[in-house]
Structure formats: C-alpha cells, structure tokens
Amino acid sequence: MSLEAFRAETRAWLEENCPASMREPVAEDQIIGGGKRQEYEPDQKLWLDRMAERGWTAPMWPPEYGGGGLSKGEFLVLQEEMMRINARAPIAGMGFSMIGPTLLDYGTEEQKREHLPKIISGEIRWCQGYSEPGAGSDLASLQTKCEDKGDHFLVNGQKIWTSGAQFADWIFTLVRTEPQAPKHEGISFVLIDMEQAGVTVKPIKLISGNSPFCETFFDDARCEKNNLVGQLNRGWTVGKRLLQHERSSISGLNSGGRRGGRYGTLGRLADIGKEYLGTVDGKIADPALRNDVIQNHMDSRCFGLTQSRAMAESETGGTPTFLTSMFKYYGSEVGNRRLEIQLELMGTQSLGWEGETFNDLEKTLTRTWLRSKAGTIAGGSSEVQLNIIAKQVLGLPD
Amino acid sequence: MALVLNEEQNMLKDAAKDFCTNSMPITQLRKLRDDKDESGFDRDTWQQMVELGWAGITIPEKFGGLGFGHMGMGVVMEECGRTLAASPLFATAVLGANAILHGGSQEQKSELLEQIAGGELLLALALEEGPHHNPYGSAAKAEKSGEGYSVTGSKKFVLDGHVADKLVVVARTSGSAGDRNGLTLILVDRNADGVAVTRTVMADSRNAANIEFNGSTGQLIGEEGKGADVLDRVLDAGRILLAAEMLGGIQECFERTIEYLKTREQFGVPIGSFQALKHRAAQMFCEIELSKSAVLEALSALDEDSDQVAELASLAKARLNDTYNLVSREGIQMHGGIGMTDEYEIGFFMKRSRICEHALGNSAFHRDRYGVIQGY
Numbered sequence: 040m041s042l043e044a045f046r047a048e049t050r051a052w053l054e055e056n057c058p059a060s061m062r063e064p065v066a067e068d069q070i071i072g073g074g075k076r077q078e079y080e081p082d083q084k085l086w087l088d089r090m091a092e093r094g095w096t097a098p099m100w101p102p103e104y105g106g107g108g109l110s111k112g113e114f115l116v117l118q119e120e121m122m123r124i125n126a127r128a129p130i131a132g133m134g135f136s137m138i139g140p141t142l143l144d145y146g147t148e149e150q151k152r153e154h155l156p157k158i159i160s161g162e163i164r165w166c167q168g169y170s171e172p173g174a175g176s177d178l179a180s181l182q183t184k185c186e187d188k189g190d191h192f193l194v195n196g197q198k199i200w201t202s203g204a205q206f207a208d209w210i211f212t213l214v215r216t217e218p219q220a221p222k223h224e225g226i227s228f229v230l231i232d233m234e235q236a237g238v239t240v241k242p243i244k245l246i247s248g249n250s251p252f253c254e255t256f257f258d259d260a261r262c263e264k265n266n267l268v269g270q271l272n273r274g275w276t277v278g279k280r281l282l283q284h285e286r287s288s289i290s291g292l293n294s295g296g297r298r299g300g301r302y303g304t305l306g307r308l309a310d311i312g313k314e315y316l317g318t319v320d321g322k323i324a325d326p327a328l329r330n331d332v333i334q335n336h337m338d339s340r341c342f343g344l345t346q347s348r349a350m351a352e353s354e355t356g357g358t359p360t361f362l363t364s365m366f367k368y369y370g371s372e373v374g375n376r377r378l379e380i381q382l383e384l385m386g387t388q389s390l391g392w393e394g395e396t397f398n399d400l401e402k403t404l405t406r407t408w409l410r411s412k413a414g415t416i417a418g419g420s421s422e423v424q425l426n427i428i429a430k431q432v433l434g435l436p437d
Numbered sequence: 438m439a440l441v442l443n444e445e446q447n448m449l450k451d452a453a454k455d456f457c458t459n460s461m462p463i464t465q466l467r468k469l470r471d472d473k474d475e476s477g478f479d480r481d482t483w484q485q486m487v488e489l490g491w492a493g494i495t496i497p498e499k500f501g502g503l504g505f506g507h508m509g510m511g512v513v514m515e516e517c518g519r520t521l522a523a524s525p526l527f528a529t530a531v532l533g534a535n536a537i538l539h540g541g542s543q544e545q546k547s548e549l550l551e552q553i554a555g556g557e558l559l560l561a562l563a564l565e566e567g568p569h570h571n572p573y574g575s576a577a578k579a580e581k582s583g584e585g586y587s588v589t590g591s592k593k594f595v596l597d598g599h600v601a602d603k604l605v606v607v608a609r610t611s612g613s614a615g616d617r618n619g620l621t622l623i624l625v626d627r628n629a630d631g632v633a634v635t636r637t638v639m640a641d642s643r644n645a646a647n648i649e650f651n652g653s654t655g656q657l658i659g660e661e662g663k664g665a666d667v668l669d670r671v672l673d674a675g676r677i678l679l680a681a682e683m684l685g686g687i688q689e690c691f692e693r694t695i696e697y698l699k700t701r702e703q704f705g706v707p708i709g710s711f712q713a714l715k716h717r718a719a720q721m722f723c724e725i726e727l728s729k730s731a732v733l734e735a736l737s738a739l740d741e742d743s744d745q746v747a748e749l750a751s752l753a754k755a756r757l758n759d760t761y762n763l764v765s766r767e768g769i770q771m772h773g774g775i776g777m778t779d780e781y782e783i784g785f786f787m788k789r790s791r792i793c794e795h796a797l798g799n800s801a802f803h804r805d806r807y808g809v810i811q812g813y
Contacts, residue, residue, distance in 0.1 A: 309813035323813050330801075333808040337752055344730035348440035362726075369723050428722055429715035433695055436710045 074164025533560025
C-alpha cells in the first residue's frame with residue numbers, strides 16, 4: 040500500500056480508536072510501563088490493548104512476534120499522525136527500547152517467541168541490571184556472580200541504578216560467568232524472573248526526591264539456562280549492542296505527542312523569560328539572560344535539525360550508531376543548560392520544594408532541574424560519550 | 438525541507454571539490470598575497486569557474502544561468518571554503534546577482550544577469566559605513582538626478598570593491614541612519630565621476646575596499662525608499678551562502694587538526710591519545726554536525742522561498758560564526774608551535790574565520806535578530 044493510503048488508513052483508525060483522554064501530551068514519566076503490578080485507568084488499558092493488538096506498541100518489530108511490521112516510512116507516518124492528535128504512546132519502557140531490540144538481534148527463536156509478545160502486550164515489564172556499586176563507567180569490571188549449577192544458573196551479587204525495579208517483572212542483566220578470564224571475556228547476558236525469593240529490590244531516594252532507581256540484590260537467585268542470551272562468556276557484545284539501542288531514539292513510540300522537546304511541559308523558555316522578567320520593547324528585560332535564552336533555543340533547534348538529518352540519511356530511519364553518542368552527549372548537555380537558564384529566569388520561585396507559595400510548574404521545575412543532573416551521568420556519562428566519539432568517530436588513538 | 442543532498446547536488450559537490458582542490462588550493466591564495474596581486478584573485482581560474490557555470494548557479498535559465506538553486510551554490514561555496522579560494526563568486530554571484538534578481542527591473546534583469554552568468558560583470562555590495570554590520574545604518578545620501586540618482590557617502594568593507602565593475606550602493610533617499618524606511622539601492626558604475634576606491638588589505642588576504650562617492654550617478658534598483666525589502670533578501674541569501682563557505686573552512690581545518698593529532702608524537706605517543714585533546718575534538722565534532730544541519734536547512738529554505746529564511750539565516754550565521762571561531766582557534770592551539778608559523782596553512786583558517794564572522798553580522802547581531810523574529 041502506498042504511504043498516502045497508509046496515512047489515510049492510520050488517521051481513520053486513530054480517530055476511531057484513540058480515546059479522547061489519551062489525546063493529551065504527558066510527561067515522559069507518566070507514560071504507562073506495563074507489567075503485572077500496573078494499575079490502569081480504563082482508557083489507558085483500552086488504548087494499550089487496541090494498539091498492542093495492532094502491534095503498534097512496537098511498530099517496527101516483526102509481526103510474527105506481535106510487532107507492527109511497519110517500514111521506517113510507515114513508522115514515521117504513524118508518529119506524525121499520533122502527534123497530529125496529540126496521542127500519547129500507550130506504553131513505553133525498557134522492553135521496547137532495549138531488551139526487545141536486543142533479543143531481535145541476538146535472541147534464540149524460543150526467546151523471541153517467549154518474551155517479545157509479552158512486551159508488546161504490556162504483560163511483562165522489564166528493568167536493566169548493569170551498573171554495580173563498584174562498576175559504573177567501568178561496567179566491564181562487574182562482579183555479580185553467575186554459577187553453572189547444571190540445569191540452571193545461580194546468581195549472587197548486587198546491581199544499582201536499576202530503574203523501575205520495584206515495578207518490573209523481569210530483569211536483563213550482565214553477570215560474571217568466568218572469573219578467571221580477562222574481564223570482557225567472562226561476562227554473560229542473562230534474563231532473570233524477579234518474582235522469586237532470591238531477588239530483592241530497595242528504592243533509592245535522589246536529591247530530587249523519589250526516583251525510579253533501585254538497588255537490586257541477588258541472593259542465590261535462579262536463572263534458567265534457556266534465558267542466556269548469546270553465548271556464554273560472550274555477553275559483553277550483547278550488552279554493548281543493547282547500550283546502542285538505549286542511546287538511539289527511535290526504537291518505539293516514546294515521544295507520545297510531547298511538544299516543545301523533552302521539557303515541553305515546563306513551558307517555552309522564551310515565554311518563561313517574558314513572564315518572570317518582563318519585557319522592554321518586546322525583548323526579555325534582562326539582556327544577558329535573553330542572550331542565554333536565545334542561545335539555548337538556537338542550540339536546541341540545531342540539535343533537532345541534526346536528529347532529523349540523521350534520520351533522513353539513515354537507511355533504517357534509526358540513528359546511525361556512530362551518532363548515538365553525539366546525540367546522547369549533546370542532548371543531555373543542552374537539556375541541562377536549558378534547566379539552569381530556566382532557574383535563572385524564575386529566580387527563587389524555581390527553588391521552592393513544596394507548599395502553596397509555589398505553583399505546580401515551579402515545583403516541577405525544581406525537581407526536574409535536580410533530576411536532570413543524572414542526564415549527563417547515566418547511560419554513559421558525557422565524558423564517556425566524548426571518549427567514544429573520539430575513538431569511534433574520529434579515530435583518535437588510545 | 439531537505440537536509441540531505443540529492444544525487445545531482447552530490448555530483449556538483451564532487452566536481453566542485455575536484456576543481457577547488459586542483460585549481461584553487463590554498464597555495465594560490467598564498468601566492469596572490471605574497472605577490473601583492475592587484476586583482477586579489479586569479480582571472481584565469483575565475484574564467485574556468487564561469488565556464489563551469491558557477492557564476493550563474495542561482496540565476497534562472499531564462500537569464501542565462503543554470504537555475505540549479507541555492508543548495509547547489511551552497512555546495513560550491515563550501516568547497517571554495519575548504520581551500521580558502523579567492524574569487525568574485527560571493528560578491529558577484531550571490532550578493533550582486535540577488536540584488537538584481539529581487540530588485541531589478543525586467544530590463545536590468547535581462548541585461549545584467551546574463552552578464553553575471555557569463556562572467557563579464559563583477560559586482561560588489563556597498564553597504565557598511567562602520568566597523569560593525571549595520572543593515573539599516575546607511576547615512577549615504579541618494580538624490581534624484583536626471584534619469585538616475587546621485588550618491589554621496591562613504592562606504593567601508595566593500596567585498597570585492599576594488600575589482601567590481603558596478604557597485605550596488607545602499608543609500609538613503611529619506612529618513613536617517615537606522616531607519617529601515619527610506620533606503621534606496623543605486624547601481625553605480627565603478628568608473629563614474631566621484632567614485633574613489635581604496636583597497637583595504639585584510640588579514641585574510643581577500644578582497645575588500647573602502648569607497649567614497651561624491652555626487653556619483655547611477656540607476657535605481659527597485660523602488661525608491663523601499664530598498665530594505667530587497668536588501669533583506671540579499672543579506673539573508675548572503676548570510677546563508679557565507680555560512681556555507683564557512684562550513685567548508687571549518688571541516689577542512691578540523692580534518693587537518695585531527696590528522697595532526699594522530700601523527701604528531703610527544704612523550705613517545707601520538708598527542709591524539711591525550712584525553713583533554715580527545716574531548717575537545719569530540720566537542721568540536723558535535724558543533725560541526727549541528728552547523729551542517731543549520732546550513733542545509735537554511736539553503737533549503739532559500740530554495741523553497743520559505744517564510745523562515747530570515748530566522749534560519751540568523752540561526753545559521755550565528756552558529757557558523759561560533760563554530761568557525763572555535764575550530765580555527767583550536768586548530769592553531771592543537772598544532773602547537775608550528776600552527777603559529779606562516780609556513781603552515783592552519784593559521785589561514787583563523788584569519789578567514791574572523792572576516793567571515795563579521796561580514797553580514799556577527800553572532801551577537803544574529804542572536805538578537807533571531808530573538809526579535811521569534812518574538813522575545
């Protein structure tokens with residue numbers, strides 16, 4: 040079918056099937072994560088079920104596993120049509136953005152048939168067990184042990200920064216299966232069911248208040264043999280590929296009608312400037328802050344154009360792998376700058392913690408600003424990203 | 438809008454890269470400088486560029502041009518920027534041609550555009566009267582005089598001013614300096630009475646001149662008092678195409694620097710293995726990618742005659758100003774002592790960068806303009 044015909048069909052289907060209450064942008068952390076413990080409003084479940092049935096929660100995954108089987112062009116049309124009516128993504132999470140694409144790359148047929156449909160339907164929610172207290176930027180030095188017990192693996196150790204672990208059903212994790220080997224060659228990638236006594240979760244409170252981050256403890260946790268992804272002791276390659284999927288922006292419908300970029304719900308910086316500082320001859324009254332606002336808007340716009348250009352240049356419509364580090368680095372840095380500028384514009388009104396003297400946007404900003412400091416640290420710190428660009432893109436020597 | 442080149446544009450880019458590398462390497466600029474060449478550009482090379490059709494890339498076919506569009510001119514400018522090529526291309530084929538295209542009468546268009554495309558006519562835009570870009574700041578007066586207008590005033594930093602055959606002068610028939618209304622474009626023959634040209638030797642060894650007009654007569658381009666409408670379009674096209682040239686210089690400067698980082702050894706290792714340099718190089722890479730996107734989007738907007746041309750021109754010019762500034766400085770710094778020598782070419786980029794940054798508006802100018810256009 041032609042793209043135009045697909046667009047018409049999609050538009051009609053969305054009109055008929057997207058509930059009105061789902062046609063409003065939401066903050067990223069308000070999007071449904073799914074899983075056995077998820078509570079749904081009726082419309083949320085309806086929207087999820089309808090989209091999942093069509094495979095449109097994972098639009099470009101192969102239909103034999105329940106995915107939408109769309110081409111890049113069709114996917115972009117779907118995104119546009121959803122944005123057109125402000126339709127949010129019905130579900131999002133690591134199942135879609137990380138483990139699903141990785142299983143498509145490295146999983147056995149059995150693993151794909153077992154796990155992918157449950158991600159697509161929202162039945163199972165996933166979390167990521169990578170970092171450990173002693174293994175952050177130097178992830179390969181991880182120590183969580185995974186011993187071969189014949190008909191299963193036994194896992195002992197601790198992961199940290201496991202986002203959403205308190206809501207997740209399964210965890211994909213990097214573990215050490217061969218302590219004697221050089222560190223990159225003794226790591227395996229396994230999938231573990233968290234619903235067992237050997238897996239416990241402890242939430243971590245951040246400077247911004249509550250967070251989805253947790254510590255995850257494995258005490259003689261059991262991992263089935265058929266949940267080893269890729270080869271034994273060759274898990275580092277799988278783990279790295281997953282990180283590329285993590286950094287890439289187009290695995291799923293994770294924009295959900297969000298306007299104004301990542302912090303759209305916090306308002307347009309220029310409008311905030313005019314509101315909190317006033318104007319002189321139509322210009323934000325403080326010339327230095329006005330300059331900062333303009334610069335940030337320009338940076339964001341050029342960044343957005345670069346994302347579009349990367350998509351246009353790429354065969355698959357995804358971010359070319361060599362650019363994912365650039366996008367992660369620049370995106371997090373420009374986003375952090377934006378929040379700092381917003382703080383300057385709003386002054387002490389943006390530094391309230393709670394109570395009626397601060398409106399909702401102001402209180403949200405305080406927490407978002409604090410939370411955003413993680414953006415240049417998590418998912419590979421800015422320094423690590425620059426290392427990767429220097430090595431893989433520019434070819435600079437070790 | 439198109440952010441990637443199509444096949445035809447890519448072919449033009451390859452041809453331009455070939456030509457600039459072989460016929461206009463940086464050694465040519467160096468020689469023009471050292472010989473104190475009077476024209477400041479190589480006339481034979483310009484002739485070849487004309488034969489390739491470059492002078493008429495954006496001139497419609499019915500006026501003798503290629504009608505290839507701004508994206509095409511952009512890739513040519515970019516390749517010229519890589520080799521710091523000295524030629525009349527920008528002043529004549531971008532600034533001058535756009536002034537005639539947007540402001541000229543049917544007669545002027547049919548007569549002059551053909552000459553431009555054929556390489557027979559060199560033009561220059563005489564706008565500035567001070568050391569900072571000031572589009573509406575002209576105080577130079579234009580008064581009706583017989584069939585034409587008489588111009589009196591003092592223009593500075595006229596790109597290609599001393600080699601142009603005709604000058605597009607931004608003068609004023611009413612209002613005072615700073616007023617957008619009352620500006621009038623007058624086409625003055627370089628050899629007209631009262632025209633005194635003083636070549637200014639600039640740090641980048643490219644052509645510029647100060648020009649005095651004393652009752653010099655010329656013909657009206659466009660409508661009296663409404664010259665700003667045409668001027669805005671000329672300047673925005675100029676900003677975008679200059680940004681395209683800068684993109685070329687940036688990439689060439691960056692690539693040479695990366696190459697140096699890989700080969701230069703100190704303390705027994707290539708200096709590119711030092712993390713501080715790696716990080717700065719990676720940061721520059723990011724800025725360059727963003728710069729590319731801004732230029733492509735702006736060129737595309739020109740081709741589509743989009744209503745976003747003005748804001749994209751300021752977006753691109755500000756961005757490319759900053760990036761060229763950064764990359765050219767880092768280029769010298771990362772080359773160390775040898776980067777400071779005249780013998781090495783890396784220093785040429787910084788000289789060119791600053792001139793480009795100031796021409797048609799520095800970053801502060803364009804940030805302000807962008808904010809005004811966006812309403813804050």
